[in-house]
Amino acid sequence: MHEPIDALLAQPEAGPVAGQPHSVVTIGGGAGPGPQNGALMAVLEGLLFVASEPVALQHLAEVVGSSIQDVDAGLAKLAAAFEAGARGVRLQRKNDSVQITSAPAVSPFIERFLGLDLSTRLSPAAMEALAVIAYRQPLTRGEVEAIRGVNCDGVLRTLISRGLVEPVGRLEQAGRPFLYGTTFQFLEYFGLPGLEALPPLPEDGRT
Numbered sequence: 001m002h003e004p005i006d007a008l009l010a011q012p013e014a015g016p017v018a019g020q021p022h023s024v025v026t027i028g029g030g031a032g033p034g035p036q037n038g039a040l041m042a043v044l045e046g047l048l049f050v051a052s053e054p055v056a057l058q059h060l061a062e063v064v065g066s067s068i069q070d071v072d073a074g075l076a077k078l079a080a081a082f083e084a085g086a087r088g089v090r091l092q093r094k095n096d097s098v099q100i101t102s103a104p105a106v107s108p109f110i111e112r113f114l115g116l117d118l119s120t121r122l123s124p125a126a127m128e129a130l131a132v133i134a135y136r137q138p139l140t141r142g143e144v145e146a147i148r149g150v151n152c153d154g155v156l157r158t159l160i161s162r163g164l165v166e167p168v169g170r171l172e173q174a175g176r177p178f179l180y181g182t183t184f185q186f187l188e189y190f191g192l193p194g195l196e197a198l199p200p201l202p203e204d205g206r207t
Helices: 003-009 037-050 057-064 068-084 104-114 124-136 141-148 153-161 184-190
Strands: 089-094 097-102 165-170 178-182
Touching (some): 037 057, 037 097, 057 097, 089 184, 097 184, 124 141, 124 153, 124 178, 141 153
């Protein structure tokens, strides 16, 4: 197995559990300028709490009547508050979309509560391919195969069916092959708040 892949394999598998309800926030409403400071954090938390899927920052800004910069700053404060308060939820972000998800520490209890199958784990081959995609995304199936040195058809289908990898574009060359990247469910599976939280690669950076 290639050395950089060990970094991702060392991450605990938190389980594919999405965000869970945790509290109710009540604030004043009505027309006028967007909420500020702590009120903005409360509004953002409430919106993400009821959202059924990741929400784009642009949409949040439009709803609350604030700039994307203010929303971005409010989300950063909200994420810090979740971390500092030892909460059962955390903020998860991928590119310009964000969602609330359960914290890795409570995933085993949520899995037990929901009666999820704890035995389903990825094979070493699938984990290796997933690590390559996570650190090098976006890239084509051919590029994954060139790095791993083996055919990736089966493991790529597995990763896509598990919702951990998805097509994110197409390469502008003959045949226009799909480019693949990781999903929000990938972040949930490994309990990561964002791709920037991936463990660092070894110094030589070989894949």
